[in-house]
Amino acid sequence: MNLEDINKIKELLSTPQKIAIIPHKNPDGDAIGSTLGLWHYLKNAGHDATVVSPNDSPKFLKWMPGCDAILNFEKENSQAKNALSEATLIFTLDFNDFGRVGQMEQFLEDATAQFVMIDHHQAPSDYAVVTYSDVTMSSTCEMVYHFIDYLGDSDKVTPEMANCLYTGIMTDTGSFRFRSTTSKTHVVAGHLIDKGAKNSDINNAIYNTNSPSRLHLLGCALKNMVILDEYSTAYITLSQDELDLYKYKKGDTEGFVNYGLTLEGIKFAVIFIENREEGIIKISFRSQGNFSVNKFARTYFEGGGHDNAAGGKSDLSLKETAARFLSILPEFKNELVN
Numbered sequence: 001m002n003l004e005d006i007n008k009i010k011e012l013l014s015t016p017q018k019i020a021i022i023p024h025k026n027p028d029g030d031a032i033g034s035t036l037g038l039w040h041y042l043k044n045a046g047h048d049a050t051v052v053s054p055n056d057s058p059k060f061l062k063w064m065p066g067c068d069a070i071l072n073f074e075k076e077n078s079q080a081k082n083a084l085s086e087a088t089l090i091f092t093l094d095f096n097d098f099g100r101v102g103q104m105e106q107f108l109e110d111a112t113a114q115f116v117m118i119d120h121h122q123a124p125s126d127y128a129v130v131t132y133s134d135v136t137m138s139s140t141c142e143m144v145y146h147f148i149d150y151l152g153d154s155d156k157v158t159p160e161m162a163n164c165l166y167t168g169i170m171t172d173t174g175s176f177r178f179r180s181t182t183s184k185t186h187v188v189a190g191h192l193i194d195k196g197a198k199n200s201d202i203n204n205a206i207y208n209t210n211s212p213s214r215l216h217l218l219g220c221a222l223k224n225m226v227i228l229d230e231y232s233t234a235y236i237t238l239s240q241d242e243l244d245l246y247k248y249k250k251g252d253t254e255g256f257v258n259y260g261l262t263l264e265g266i267k268f269a270v271i272f273i274e275n276r277e278e279g280i281i282k283i284s285f286r287s288q289g290n291f292s293v294n295k296f297a298r299t300y301f302e303g304g305g306h307d308n309a310a311g312g313k314s315d316l317s318l319k320e321t322a323a324r325f326l327s328i329l330p331e332f333k334n335e336l337v338n
């Protein structure tokens with residue numbers, strides 16, 4: 001954040017505000033961690049703050065301090081609408097376009113509040129009075145820590161805030177493995193541990209929550225994996241029938257796509273997951289090195305994200321989607337193999 005933005009924030013927060021803090025739809029560890037981390041900070045600073053989520057958070061995040069107080073726009077609709085319409089200030093975290101909040105979109109469009117964006121995705125929209133956008137950041141949680149630090153309040157980080165922010169840094173960096181992890185990321189994580197983040201407990205709470213059926217679904221996904229050495233690519237398909245067979249629950253396929261990248265020499269990994277209810281194929285893309293899956297997803301599969309992690313979708317059948325993917329790959333052969 002530049003000095004002008006820091007001063008603008010200081011001015012906005014100089015008197016008690018009614019604040020709504022919004023994560024993106026289908027919030028992940030970074031979205032919930034950053035909104036709750038900021039929520040604790042703003043409440044402690046004397047503001048009337050509420051986290052309003054477009055929909056429910058996954059079960060493996062429910063332990064996070066403050067998670068019970070999140071308003072779910074789908075379930076607590078009137079309370080959530082009130083919080084949005086009454087807000088004087090709205091923070092949008094871990095997304096940068098109103099298209100990412102589902103049914104809440106219109107209520108953000110109509111809100112009279114001033115917006116502040118804190119986010120690390122590409123191509124931010126222009127809706128905020130302060131846009132703190134930095135694609136080099138590991139996570140929005142890391143940015144919320146810097147945000148608090150810019151305001152001169154790093155000594156006011158509580159154990160609750162530290163646990164929330166550490167969680168999002170850990171999940172968005174794949175436990176400090178991704179390229180977005182910098183020395184600064186580690187320094188921030190270290191400060192958060194000093195402030196009370198229980199790093200080992202967080203790791204347990206997030207990653208050691210498998211059900212037998214999820215592991216069986218993972219077995220199915222790995223068996224379905226197709227390895228294309230000539231394109232340094234591996235992809236997985238999961239049909240709705242397979243999801244049903246293994247009693248799929250929301251969140252069960254989280255992280256499956258990454259297994260492709262653990263193969264020696266594989267730079268591009270994809271998972272195609274059939275969603276019969278929505279009539280689409282949901283797609284996740286991951287890459288290692290310079291191959292931009294953000295560009296790939298934007299160009300061919302109505303999606304986007306980061307250079308090394310992106311999402312997309314297709315209206316074709318599962319088979320047709322995989323076939324279309326295979327027909328596009330040759331175009332990228334040079335980029336993928338070199």
Ligand SMILES: [Mn+2]
Nearest residue numbers: 030094140172
């Ligand atoms: Mn994030």
